[in-house]
Amino acid sequence: MSETMNDLAADLEASYSMMGDGEHDTDSLIAWNKAKELVESKENITVTVNGIVKGGVTVDFEGIRGFIPASRVTLDRVEDLNPFLLKDITVRVIEADMESDKLVLSAREVLKEARAEEKKKKLSDVKVGQVFKATVDSIKDYGAFMNLGDGLSGLVHISQISHERIKHPGVALKEGQEVDVKVIDVKDGKISLSIKALIENEAEPAVAEVEYELPQSEAIGTSMADLLKGFKL
Numbered sequence: 762m763s764e765t766m767n768d769l770a771a772d773l774e775a776s777y778s779m780m781g782d783g784e785h786d787t788d789s790l791i792a793w794n795k796a797k798e799l800v801e802s803k804e805n806i807t808v809t810v811n812g813i814v815k816g817g818v819t820v821d822f823e824g825i826r827g828f829i830p831a832s833r834v835t836l837d838r839v840e841d842l843n844p845f846l847l848k849d850i851t852v853r854v855i856e857a858d859m860e861s862d863k864l865v866l867s868a869r870e871v872l873k874e875a876r877a878e879e880k881k882k883k884l885s886d887v888k889v890g891q892v893f894k895a896t897v898d899s900i901k902d903y904g905a906f907m908n909l910g911d912g913l914s915g916l917v918h919i920s921q922i923s924h925e926r927i928k929h930p931g932v933a934l935k936e937g938q939e940v941d942v943k944v945i946d947v948k949d950g951k952i953s954l955s956i957k958a959l960i961e962n963e964a965e966p967a968v969a970e971v972e973y974e975l976p977q978s979e980a981i982g983t984s985m986a987d988l989l990k991g992f993k994l
Contacts (some may be wrong), residue, residue: 765834766849766915770894771969785859787818788823788824789824789825790859791823791845792822792823792825792866793825793857793859795823796822796823796825796854796857796864797801797857797859799853799854800854800855800856801852801859804853805851805852805853805871806822806851806852806853806854807847807849807850807851807852808820808822808827808850808852808866809821809822809847809848809849809850810829810845810846810847810848811846811847812846813842813843813846814828816830816831816848817829817830817831817833817834817842818831818842818845820850820852820866820898822854822864822866822959825864826864827854827864827865828863828864828866828951829850829852829865829866829867829868830867830984833855833866833868833869834850834868834869835872836872836873836876837867837912850868850973851868852866852867852868852871852872853866853867853868853870853871854866855870856868863953868993879912880912880913880950881950883912883913884913884947884950884952887944887947887952888947889944889945889947890943891943891944891951892930892941892942892943892944892953892959893907893909893910893942893944894939894940894941895907895908895909895910895915895939895940895941895942895954896908896937896938896939896940897934897935897936897937897938897939897940897983898914898936899936900930900934900935900936901930901932902914902919902929902930903918903919903930904917904918904919904921904922904930905917905922905930905934907940907942907954909942909952913952914952914953915942915944915951915953915954916951916952916954916983917930917934917942917954917955917956918953919946921954921955921956921957921958922956922957923957923960924957924960924991925938928967940956941956941959942954942955942959943955943958943959945955945958949988964966
């Protein structure tokens with residue numbers, strides 16, 4: 762969900778308009794100090810959503826009312842925030858301003874890192890030579906991006922589509938088409954694939970092994986008498 766700084770500021774003002782007069786007791790001062798430390802450390806914390814307000818949700822942190830913008834509740838666009846009510850959510854504190862009573866938290870960074878770590882783990886399981894049944898996701902001038910399933914994708918370069926020289930990947934492939942692909946490289950988080958490598962393997966004729974039995978050495982030896990036998994001089 763896209764948002765400008767002005768939109769976020771307006772949402773924050775709407776959320777915090779229901780706060781008190783800004784006075785703080787000892788407990789709240791301790792909580793604010795802890796919140797500021799969390800901004801610096803970027804440590805993950807778990808909070809419970811206790812309210813739905815304009816532009817996001819509210820939570821309680823050590824007795825302080827915190828706000829999570831709708832765009833930072835999850836990685837995907839959210840139209841209805843009600844399913845998050847009374848749910849635990851792992852977040853980071855991204856702003857702690859005691860003077861204005863603004864405590865802003867976000868789950869987006871936590872979810873991004875978790876997704877990246879999961880992808881890294883999946884990539885580590887992909888090996889060169891592995892074969893996938895993939896779906897053509899998109900076609901570019903230089904090749905086709907393939908959906909391998911389970912959140913993985915790879916590229917078939919135009920040179921790896923066919924043994925014949927083609928001017929554009931669209932000549933041989935179309936979006937949504939299913940095709941077998943072979944992993945030919947995994948580097949820097951990217952998977953390189955080949956279609957022609959499998960076609961080549963299938964097209965290679967099997968070479969039959971033929972055994973020949975050679976005669977014994979004495980059987981192939983001939984004498985001059987044998988050569989002249991039958992000739993009349």
